[in-house]
Amino acid sequence: MRKKSWVWSFLVICLTLFVIAGCSGGSKQTDGEISGGDAKSSGESSDTIKIGVIVADTGPASALGKPEADVARLLNKQLKDKDFNGKKVELIIEDYETDDTNAVVLMKKMISEHNVTAVVGGTQTSTSVALMGVAAENKIPLVALGVLNDDQLNEYTVQAPQSNETVLQNVIDYLKDNNIDSVAWINARDGFGQTGLPVFEGMAKENGIEIVAKEDFDAEATDMTVQLTKIKPKNPGAIIIWSRPPGAGIIAKNYSQLGIDVPMIQSHAVSNQGFLDQVGADGLGVLVLGSKLNVLDSLEDNEQTQLFKDFAEPFMEEYDYNPGPFGGYAYDGIQMVLQAISEGNTDSESIKKYLETISYKGVTGTYNLSPENRNGVEGDGMAILKVGDNGWEIE
Secondary structure, three states: OHHHHHHHHHHHHHHHHHHHHHHHHHHOOOOOOOOHHHHHHHHHHOOEEEEEEEEOOOOOOHHHHHHHHHHHHHHHHHHOOOOEOOEEEEEEEEEOOOOHHHHHHHHHHHHHHHOOOEEEEOOOHHHHHHHHHHHHHHOOOEEEOOOOOHHHOOOOEEEOOOOHHHHHHHHHHHHHHOOOOEEEEEEEOOOOHHHHHHHHHHHHHHOOOEEEEEEEEOOOOOOOHHHHHHHHHHOOOEEEEEOOOOHHHHHHHHHHHOOOOOOEEEOHHHOOHHHHHHHHHHHOOOEEEEEHHHHHHHOOOOHHHHHHHHHHHHHHHHHOOOOHHHHHHHHHHHHHHHHHHHOOOOOHHHHHHHHOOOEEEOOOOEEEOEOOEOOOEOOOOEEEEEEEOOEEEEO
16 A cells, blocks of 8 residues: 555656646746747836947957947946836947857847847947848847948848948048049958948049059958058059058058058048057048047037037046047937837837937937938038047048
8 A cells, every 4th residue: 555655646746747847838938039029028018128239349349349338338327317208228238349240149149138129239330230130030120330331221220320422422522622533442351341432433433533543451451561552653642541440550550651642531430549549640640531529629619519518528527538439329329219219119110110210410410311211310420530649630
């Protein structure tokens, strides 16, 4: 009898454990799942709306990404005291360490573990392209911080920086104003570097500007004297560089060492303190497509200047350096999502639709977006800068 009783008790215990395990397993979502329906439902009922921020706080692109990360950290502090129609907003900030694969992993983690409703990020062009695929797959709106051309953007992505065409219009205007009708072009062989030339070629042709030489270089190269030496005998009226630090700084130093005396115009990817620190005295006179944020003390007092100061002064007080245009991209990207939330859009789909038609005055420029124009920020926040003895000057 004792043996039968023991066997019966063992079977009852096993049956009970099986039932309990079955009940709990039916309702549990694993960490790896990215579930559209269940995740969104729980997100909408939460008192906190989460926005992902993925930037290159460290690694080779940190000269661009660190101000973006610091902007996000400062905004996160400020958001603790703000209320959005009874809800709180939190920024989930991650450093992808200038590694696109890592950025994709982090975005998927944000969706599955933090249930973010939108993402702002992708310091580099290649990173923004990688994140766009995750955004579309999971129907999450992305505000890209890397520069993209129109044909690269998908329906779940809008862009914070100006388009290459908007930026390059400043180059065309400068060349025409200074009666320069020939240029040489050099770009890095990376995501950003290769986006500029196809746009500029069309604009140059329309404006009667001849491109007398085209060169490129590996983004990790440590010397570009070969490219500059090839260009020098072509006698261009100016040299345009489409790259980011550190490559952009190396080529500026080589340009100085070779004694080339035509204007060098660098892209907006170098209008930051990291570039100034890198080039030192070798950068004197180099022109850069920059932001008015870089030269706050030189601006006239007006409504736009006050907008810049309201953003930059608290930042400089907190971190003791100018946020520059890349800090501005992150600020505007996050602020556009916050504007959508403040107007009652608390889920991913409604935020996506709001961003597609947003009108917003930012520190990067004035945004007027549409489904047909997802990088529709104007150039009113830009200026051509020059590297001077004490930093940035307006050309």
